[in-house]
Amino acid sequence: MAAQVQLSSNFRIWPVVVALAIVSAPLVLMYAYLFVDTVTDSAAGSLIPNELTLRHWDFLWQTRSGKPSIWLVALNTLVFATSTTLIVLAVSSTAGYVLSRLNVPGRGFFLAGVMVLHAFPSVTLIIAIFLVLQMVGLYNSLVGVILVKAALDMPLGIWLMKGFYDTVPWEIEMAGITDGASRFTVWRRLVLPQVMPALAALGLFAFLSGWSEYILPQVLAPASSVQVLSVYLAGLIADDNNFDLNLFKAVGVFYIIPVLILFVFFQRHLMNIYGGGSKG
Amino acid sequence: MRILLDKFSKSFGAVKVIEDMTLEVRDGEMLALLGPSGCGKSTTLFAICGIHRVTGGRILFGDRDVSNVPSQQRNVGVVFQSYALYPHMTVAQNIGFPLQVKGQSTAEIRRQVDGIAELVHIEELMSRRPAELSGGQQQRVALARALIRKPDVLLLDEPLANLDAKLRLEMRSEIRRLQLETGITAILVTHDQVEAMSMCDRIAIMDAGEIIQIATPTEMYHNPRTQFVAGFLGNPPIAFLHGTASEGAFELTKSDLKIPLQRSLPGKISRLTLGIRPEDFGPSGDIVIPGKVAFVETQGRENLYDVRLPDGSVLRSIQPVRSDVSVGQEVRWAADSSKVMVFAEDGTRL
Numbered sequence: 001m002a003a004q005v006q007l008s009s010n011f012r013i014w015p016v017v018v019a020l021a022i023v024s025a026p027l028v029l030m031y032a033y034l035f036v037d038t039v040t041d042s043a044a045g046s047l048i049p050n051e052l053t054l055r056h057w058d059f060l061w062q063t064r065s066g067k068p069s070i071w072l073v074a075l076n077t078l079v080f081a082t083s084t085t086l087i088v089l090a091v092s093s094t095a096g097y098v099l100s101r102l103n104v105p106g107r108g109f110f111l112a113g114v115m116v117l118h119a120f121p122s123v124t125l126i127i128a129i130f131l132v133l134q135m136v137g138l139y140n141s142l143v144g145v146i147l148v149k150a151a152l153d154m155p156l157g158i159w160l161m162k163g164f165y166d167t168v169p170w171e172i173e174m175a176g177i178t179d180g181a182s183r184f185t186v187w188r189r190l191v192l193p194q195v196m197p198a199l200a201a202l203g204l205f206a207f208l209s210g211w212s213e214y215i216l217p218q219v220l221a222p223a224s225s226v227q228v229l230s231v232y233l234a235g236l237i238a239d240d241n242n243f244d245l246n247l248f249k250a251v252g253v254f255y256i257i258p259v260l261i262l263f264v265f266f267q268r269h270l271m272n273i274y275g276g277g278s279k280g
Numbered sequence: 281m282r283i284l285l286d287k288f289s290k291s292f293g294a295v296k297v298i299e300d301m302t303l304e305v306r307d308g309e310m311l312a313l314l315g316p317s318g319c320g321k322s323t324t325l326f327a328i329c330g331i332h333r334v335t336g337g338r339i340l341f342g343d344r345d346v347s348n349v350p351s352q353q354r355n356v357g358v359v360f361q362s363y364a365l366y367p368h369m370t371v372a373q374n375i376g377f378p379l380q381v382k383g384q385s386t387a388e389i390r391r392q393v394d395g396i397a398e399l400v401h402i403e404e405l406m407s408r409r410p411a412e413l414s415g416g417q418q419q420r421v422a423l424a425r426a427l428i429r430k431p432d433v434l435l436l437d438e439p440l441a442n443l444d445a446k447l448r449l450e451m452r453s454e455i456r457r458l459q460l461e462t463g464i465t466a467i468l469v470t471h472d473q474v475e476a477m478s479m480c481d482r483i484a485i486m487d488a489g490e491i492i493q494i495a496t497p498t499e500m501y502h503n504p505r506t507q508f509v510a511g512f513l514g515n516p517p518i519a520f521l522h523g524t525a526s527e528g529a530f531e532l533t534k535s536d537l538k539i540p541l542q543r544s545l546p547g548k549i550s551r552l553t554l555g556i557r558p559e560d561f562g563p564s565g566d567i568v569i570p571g572k573v574a575f576v577e578t579q580g581r582e583n584l585y586d587v588r589l590p591d592g593s594v595l596r597s598i599q600p601v602r603s604d605v606s607v608g609q610e611v612r613w614a615a616d617s618s619k620v621m622v623f624a625e626d627g628t629r630l
Contacts, residue, residue, distance in 0.1 A: 171364035177351045178329050178358045179378040180429065189377075193368040 038250040081210030087150035096161025118155035164198040289336035312476035315486035357426030365410035507627040535590040555621035558598040565614030
């Protein structure tokens, strides 16, 4: 009778498996061939790999004429994504706290403003931003595009962090204050640790968003010395003379490897962001 | 240290919560602020610890006016209803936090934390986190954290509300023991009269932002100033009879029951309320009040009888368990005239 204790499903498993397999087969196949095509040289339309070659990965050790080195581009992307992440985290963790807890003048206005900015499609601003950057001399520089990207990501971050700060009990702050801690110490030592899971998840989101950002670097920093991977990748198919689909796929795989690694390590935090952050 | 609220007022926007309240807490005394929810007792507590700014009046710790001193510099210890332990710190870090903020050395913090842990009996819990503690243990940690700074005053905001009945009994005597051992001045905010009576030297009973009476628990129980106080203290509660005064006697509404009054009434008072505590109504007494047993509540050692009078009002009687009385039975029990309390229509005691 012991087997009865185990949960038994009230439906058959195999129809579900078949249905899911059919639905997800296109996706799985796409990813599979994205990888397979980078190490083979099959003719277009053929599904059977013909040989094993590393020819398409040679971009890793030789720079093509007219293109920047892939390592410089990867470094640019890393700098771009990391810097925007750090700025977003720094601003969101402090501004979110202010909006959640401090009685500052114009609090309602800022709250509404953040919400509107978050809902605002940023692409519509791109011409204006382009002009502004040119005027202040930050066009075609990583700094300029980092600042723009961070500014556009901030509203969501601030709003998210405000929501998480709202769930931290007031009593913890009151206790900190009566224990003799300044308001800053209370924030840094008592409140911030409670929202750490949210901060980690926000950081991951910001990094991924920066890593995959295309439009802003393409428009604001297209020069080869400041190119990021997405722009580099787009340049490959925009180039009609040397049209190499397998190279494009190889660079694509190279582009997503760091993302996959990040996901493996931070999966748990990502799941947590919708789970309410701190446990009571 | 003596705490004095001098004509203290507090309002939130246009809402006046407390107006011109004067209250003195003597050095080394444990005082209860007792009252129903919303009476302003927690507001008073938060004003004393500096979380709420006072709107008017002064707050004095000893001779020092702290009305405008920020909370951090007031040297108060607070135990919150939810304990407000810091979830990410161990017990030892929680207790040591107030000292760490002051910038004391690690060795010194360790020494003091160990000392206080011994006092509240939590030595073996020091490396746990709050989530791994039971309610009673969390309470002890909160007390230790509040006491470690050797505060001028210990403020307890409904400290027992989140505990189950048995732990509550235990922590009641435990908090009192700590208070007596450390000799600290303490203010206990509670809505539970049993807590207030059993733990405190004096009770200040509050209603609608005003202190109605300040007295020792015994004095307040036997000599309440108003009908509100009489109704608030005592478990099971006092029963009230409403009626009119005629020719030196109390006449129960809609019945011919007359109860002679001990004292003559001042002037032209017509409507009266009598208060009779359950322990003062029973088989012996000099005022016989006939009625019918409406309900019997078994409490183990004693039974609580609800006796319905002709006008429909109910008197309660608490007596050692007896098997000769059952629901529906007519009884002729009596009250002791010296213990019957008489209240005027506005609730003041006569």
